[in-house]
Amino acid sequence: MSDTKIIPPIITFDKVNKWYGNSFHVLRDIDLSVAKGERIVICGPSGSGKSTLIRCINRLEEHQQGHLIVDGVELTDDVKAIDQVRKEVGMVFQQFNLFPHLTVLENLTLSPMWVGKMPKKEAEEKAMHQLKRVRIAEQANKYPLQLSGGQQQRVAIARALCLKPKIMLFDEPTSALDPEMIKEVLDVMIAMADEGITMLCVTHEMGFAKAVADRVIFMDQGQIVEQNNPHDFFNNPQNERSKDFLSKIL
Ligand code: ADP
Ligand code: MG
Numbered sequence: 001m002s003d004t005k006i007i008p009p010i011i012t013f014d015k016v017n018k019w020y021g022n023s024f025h026v027l028r029d030i031d032l033s034v035a036k037g038e039r040i041v042i043c044g045p046s047g048s049g050k051s052t053l054i055r056c057i058n059r060l061e062e063h064q065q066g067h068l069i070v071d072g073v074e075l076t077d078d079v080k081a082i083d084q085v086r087k088e089v090g091m092v093f094q095q096f097n098l099f100p101h102l103t104v105l106e107n108l109t110l111s112p113m114w115v116g117k118m119p120k121k122e123a124e125e126k127a128m129h130q131l132k133r134v135r136i137a138e139q140a141n142k143y144p145l146q147l148s149g150g151q152q153q154r155v156a157i158a159r160a161l162c163l164k165p166k167i168m169l170f171d172e173p174t175s176a177l178d179p180e181m182i183k184e185v186l187d188v189m190i191a192m193a194d195e196g197i198t199m200l201c202v203t204h205e206m207g208f209a210k211a212v213a214d215r216v217i218f219m220d221q222g223q224i225v226e227q228n229n230p231h232d233f234f235n236n237p238q239n240e241r242s243k244d245f246l247s248k249i250l
Pocket of ligand 2: 050051
């Protein structure tokens, strides 16, 4: 044990429960500890609570029971704590959620300038750096709708990276894309994974999971029913529900 490196968790769910309304129990006793730099893929059937789980991490959804701690801050109704956590957590959605009336560059500089109070020139330099990183710098002055879906999603990733997040959440980032565009987005995500940022990604892209995930989490009916390294999860699932799910998607 002495040479085992102990990395403190950056995210801890401790018996987290959430309901929608009074009766729909969407997250059930979630216990999950994510190490700094860990890359987690979350999969499971539609409606199993995957989006809800990751949206709780930046408080786009609230939990009602248990404790959720993100980078040392417990998420409660304390607005300051929520603001602090949101600064550290980037999110990329299935529908890119870019502002259509702003150019690509303006989409990236908006928040650093107005929330982060960064001077325009500096915000633009940083934005261009991120656009290069996702290999789309030449599109900086176009509007989102002039780009392909794959390009728009790479802009959304660059926008999230401009805020220098410690944690990146992805919610089915390639599900809305045509097949030929999926790879260009996954390649950008794989490169990010190599840089050590903590990532939680809801996806059914098993190639991506095998390439980058330290751990695959399988959810069903609001519970984490199985978790394992990708090799063992895909080759030797233990739970009946994971076996059933994998038999349908593989
Ligand atoms: P997944 O991402 O795994 O498909 P979700 O977290 O989106 O699952 O949803 C889990 C369940 O919660 C689904 O049954 C969904 O219909 C329900 N749900 C999601 N969002 C809401 C909401 N805002 N109000 C009520 N029910 C919701
Ligand atoms: Mg979802």
